[in-house]
Amino acid sequence: MDAKVLTFRNNFSWTFFSGVFYAFSQWYIISIIAKLTDAETVGLYSLALAITAPIFLFLSMNLKSIIATDIQGETSFSKYFIFRFVTSSMALGISTLLLFILPFENYYKIVIFLVAGVKWVETLSDVCHGKFQQKENMRYVAISKCYRALFSIIVFTVVLWFTDSLILSLLFQLVSWLLVVLFYDFLKIKKDYSLSITKPSLNFFTFKKLMIYAIPLGIAMTLDSLHANLPRYFISFFNGEEALGIYAGISYIMIAGQTFIVSLSQVTIPRLAKYYITDLNAYKKLIGKMLFLAFLLGVIGLVVAILFGNTILSLLYSEEYIGYKNILILIMVTSIFWYMSGFLNAALIATRRFKIQIPIYLSSTLITLVLSILLIPLYALSGAVLALLSGHLLRFIFSLFMVNKAIKNNQYIH
Template sequence: METVRLVSNLLSNNPVRSLKGNFVWTFTGNVIYAICQWGIFIAITKLGTAEMVGQYALGLAITAPVFLFLNMNLSVVMVTDKRDQFYYKDYFILRLITLFLSMLIIFFLIIFFDYSFITLLVIILVGCSKVIESISDIFNGISQKVERMQVIAISKILKGVISLVGVIIVLYFTKNIIITNLSIIVSWSVVLLFFDYRKGMESLLLNDNNKNNNKVISRPSSLNSLKCIAVISFPLGVVASLDSLNLNIPRYFIQGMLGEESLGYFAAIVYLMVAGGTVIGALCQSSLPRLSQYYKEEKYNLFKTLLLKLLLIAFILGLLGIIIAALAGGTVLTLLYNQEYAQYKIVFILIMISTAFWYISSFLDVGINATQNFKMQIPIYAATILTSIGTSFYFIPAHQLVGGAIVVCIGMAVRFTTSVIVLRKIMKAKDFRNLAPSLN
C-alpha cells in the first residue's frame, strides 16, 4: 500500500503528454502488465499442473464474454464523447449496475455445467477479479479522455507486479488454485482503492476547465442519462463480447472434446497472441483520443495519415511474429513453458498468423470507434463468430489443437476483411478518398 501511495504522489499534477509520450507510457505499462499476466500462466504451469492452467483459462473464457458484453466498453464512449454530453458519475453508476448483472448471469450459467466444485469456484473468483478490473477501467477512462496515459500505465504496472508476486508466493507454498485467485482479487482491490480512484478524481480537474466536475459527485444520476449511455454503448458491448467469443469458442470445444489438460496447453500458446498485443494495445489506447479529435474537427487528412502509420506498424509486428514462430517455434515454447509444449509448434505458427490479422484489425476498429460508428462493427463480429462456430465443428474434432488454431486463424481473417469493408464505407461517406495524406 505504501508503494501505491508513493507512486500516486509522484504522479500528482502531471501535465497531459504528447501522443509520443502517451505511447511510451502506455506501451511500458502494457508490456509490464502483459508480462505479469503471462507470468501468472507460466507460474501455474511451473508450480501447478496443466489442469490448473485449464481451470484458470476456463474461468477467463466463461467470464470474459459476459463482462465484455455488459461493460459495453463504456470507457471508449467516455473518451470519444468530446462534447461531454454525460457526467462521469453516470458512467460509474451504469457500470455498477452492469457488474451486478454480470455476476448474476455467471452464477446462472455455471449451474448448467457439469464442472467439479474446484472449477466452479475458480470461475466465480475469476468473475470477482473482473468486477475489480471493470471498476478500475472507469476511473482509468477519465484519465484516458484527457490523454493522461501515464496514470493508466502506472495502474497496470502496479496490478501486474503485485498480482504476479502474490500468485508465485501463494502457489509455491499452497499449490492451491483457489487461494491463488483470491490473491489476485486482493492485489487488484488495493490498487483500485489507493491509486485508480485517487488518480481518476485528479483527472476530472483537467477536463474542459471543470465544466462537468462540480456536479459529478453530488448530482444524482438521471435515469434518462443512464438509458442514453446504455443505448449508445450497447453496440460496443455486443462487439466486445463477440470478439471475446471468437477467441474463446475454440476453447469451449477443446474443453468439451479433449478435456481441461488439452485446454491448458492450447490456452498457454494462445496467450502468446494476447501478450504479443502489448504494442498494439498501447497504440490503440493512446491514439483513440487523437483520432477522435481529428474526426470531430474534420481533419480527415490527419486522421487518415495517423491511421495508415498505425496499420503499417501492425503489419510489421505481425510479420515478425510469424517469422519467429516458423524459425524457432519449438525452442520458444520450450523456453517459455517446458519441453511438452514444443510438440505444438504448428499450433504456435497458426496462432501467430492469426495474430497478424488481429493486429491490423485492431487498428481498423480503433478508426471505426473514433468516428463513433459503433453499430457498424456488429456485422463484423457477427460474421466472425458465425465463422468460428461453423469451423470449430469440423476442424477441432478432426485436427484437435491444430484444428483449434485453424479456427482462430480463419476467424481473424474474416474479421480483418469485414473491418476493411466497413471502414472504407465510412471513409467514402466523408470523402476521405479525395485526401492524399503525407506519411512524413
C-alpha cells in the same frame, strides 16, 4: 484543475511500457501455473476466463472507449461511473447464478467465481482509465496497469509457490487489484480532475439512454470474446482439459501481443476522434502508421516462431509443450490479421460508428463457429487455429472496408 495533457510521444511511451509489462504479467500467470502445477490447472484457469469474459465484456459495453471519444462532454463522469458500477455488478451476479447451473465440481466453481470477482474489480478501474484516456493522460492508465501487473506477478509467484492453491492466488490477486482501484484510480479522478465518485447520480432516463447507446459495443465485445473462446470450448469438449491447457498456453503468446495492440490503440483513439472531425488526412495517415506497426509486430512473431518455435515453448512453459511448433506458427499467422483488425476497430470507434461493430464481429464469430465444429474433431489443435485464423481474416477484410467507407462519408455520428 485537470492534470497536464501529455504529448502523443509521451503517451505512446507510457502505453508501450505498460502494455508490454501488463501483457507479460498475464502471460506470466499462465506460465507460473503451468510450471508449478500442470496443464489441467492451466486449462481450468483458461476455462474460467472463457466463461466469465463474455458476460463482463457484454455488460461493460466498452464504456472506456465511449468516455474517451466523448470529447464534447455529452455525459458527466459520475453518470458513466454509476452506469459501469451497476452493469458490472449485474455481470458478477449473472456469473454467480451461472455456477448453480454448470455441472462443475465445487473447486471449479470457486475458481470461476474468483475470476469473476477479479474482472468486477478490473471494470471499476477501467472506467477511470476512460477518463484519463479522454484527457490524453495515459501516464495514469499506465501506472495503474503496472501496479496491477506487478501485484499479479508477486501474488501468483509467492502464493502459488507456498500454497499450491489457485484459489488463494486468485483471492490475493482480487484484493490487491481492489487496493489499486481505491488508492490510485479513484484518488487520481478526485484530486486531478475534481470529479465525484462517492456521490454519483443517474436517473432512469439517462441510464436507459446510455444503455441504448452503448449496447452495440457490448454485443460486439461479447462476440469478440466468444470468437476468441469458441475453439477453447470445442477443444475442451472433444479433446479434454490437457489439450485445452496446451492450446491456451501457446495461444496466449498471441493474446499477449494483442494486449499491446489494444494499449497502443488507446493512445490513438482520442486523437483519431479529433482528426476525423478536423483533419481527415491526418486521420488516414495515423491509421496507416498503426497498420504498419501491427503488421510488423505480427511478422516478427512469425519469423521467431519459425526459427525458434520449440525452444521458445520449452523455455516459456514445460516439456509438455515441445512438439507443438506448427501450432505456434499458425497462431502467429493468425496474429497478423488480428493485430491489424484491432487497429482498424480503433479507427471505427473514433468515428463513434458503434452499430457497425455488430456485423463485423458477428460474421467472424459465425465462420469460426462453423469451422470449429468441422475441423476440431478431425484435426484437434490445428483445426482450432485454422478456424480462428479464418475468422480474423474475415474481420480484417470487413473492418478495412468499413473504415474506407467511413472516410468517404466523413460524417460525425453523435
